[in-house]
Amino acid sequence: MIEIKELGKSFGERVAVDCLSLKIREGEFFALLGSNGAGKTTTIKMMSGLQTPTSGDIKISGESIFSNLQEAKQMMNLSPQETAVAPNLSVKENLEFTAKIYGRDKKEAASRAIEMMEKFGLTDRSKTKAKTLSGGLQRRLSIAMAMITKPRIVFLDEPTLGLDVRARRDLWNILLGLKGKMTIILTTHYLEDVETLADRVGIMHNGKLCALGTTNELKEEYQKHSLEEVFLYVTEDLEVFV
Numbered sequence: 001m002i003e004i005k006e007l008g009k010s011f012g013e014r015v016a017v018d019c020l021s022l023k024i025r026e027g028e029f030f031a032l033l034g035s036n037g038a039g040k041t042t043t044i045k046m047m048s049g050l051q052t053p054t055s056g057d058i059k060i061s062g063e064s065i066f067s068n069l070q071e072a073k074q075m076m077n078l079s080p081q082e083t084a085v086a087p088n089l090s091v092k093e094n095l096e097f098t099a100k101i102y103g104r105d106k107k108e109a110a111s112r113a114i115e116m117m118e119k120f121g122l123t124d125r126s127k128t129k130a131k132t133l134s135g136g137l138q139r140r141l142s143i144a145m146a147m148i149t150k151p152r153i154v155f156l157d158e159p160t161l162g163l164d165v166r167a168r169r170d171l172w173n174i175l176l177g178l179k180g181k182m183t184i185i186l187t188t189h190y191l192e193d194v195e196t197l198a199d200r201v202g203i204m205h206n207g208k209l210c211a212l213g214t215t216n217e218l219k220e221e222y223q224k225h226s227l228e229e230v231f232l233y234v235t236e237d238l239e240v241f242v
């Protein structure tokens with residue numbers, strides 16, 4: 001169980017995340033939604049220990065991640081918005097490199113790399129340098145790298161950003177296969193995908209969590225026919241400022 005309590009993050013005068021409280025179950029597929037600048041990436045960065053909160057706390061199984069950050073980082077991994085592959089390394093080398101950073105020996109790193117290439121449909125690209133892969137395949141590699149350490153919790157920041165329809169569908173199918181096997185927390189702007197995949201959805205607006213529940217619960221609560229309608233409703237005042 002991840003427990004976020006009154007989490008806040010400010011950059012100077014700007015409040016990026018404002019008193020956010022949230023519990024996420026072990027094995028849950030949780031989608032964090034919100035308009036541009038709502039605070040999703042900042043939230044994910046704090047949850048994965050990459051940014052220090054201004055206030056509040058994040059606990060995993062009752063223990064604050066900030067009391068032993070190194071230990072907490074061992075059980076989670078992040079695929080950031082900007083693809084984090086090493087351009088001059090091959091697909092296999094990128095995967096092995098990540099596994100080694102997380103303390104796996106050479107043999108285990110190699111076998112895990114093979115396993116991940118199979119799972120993510122990258123086997124025939126094993127020796128291809130990452131920089132020559134298409135954007136979609138780089139994204140897939142980046143996610144495979146986040147998964148190679150078999151984290152208990154994985155954060156995916158807009159995993160389908162810039163992908164074409166087929167690549168996006170393929171990736172969602174891969175994620176569907178991983179559902180329940182680890183806690184997956186992702187941000188995305190593709191609401192129709194979330195509607196079928198996520199166990200629960202949180203919608204952020206101006207740094208605050210303003211809606212939380214299953215898609216059906218949210219549709220019922222706000223008397224709307226789709227998640228998109230709910231989203232537009234709860235983030236409505238934004239339009240005034242843009």
Ligand SMILES: Nc1ncnc2c1ncn2[C@@H]1O[C@H](COP(=O)(O)OP(=O)(O)OP(=O)(O)O)[C@@H](O)[C@H]1O
Binds near residue numbers: 014040
């Ligand atoms: N390092 C930083 N320095 C200053 N301001 C920041 C920094 N990082 C984020 N912000 C600000 O915090 C707010 C939240 O940003 P964040 O990236 O978390 O939003 P987001 O919901 O992920 O947006 P998007 O959908 O566009 O990725 C924004 O106003 C952003 O400009």
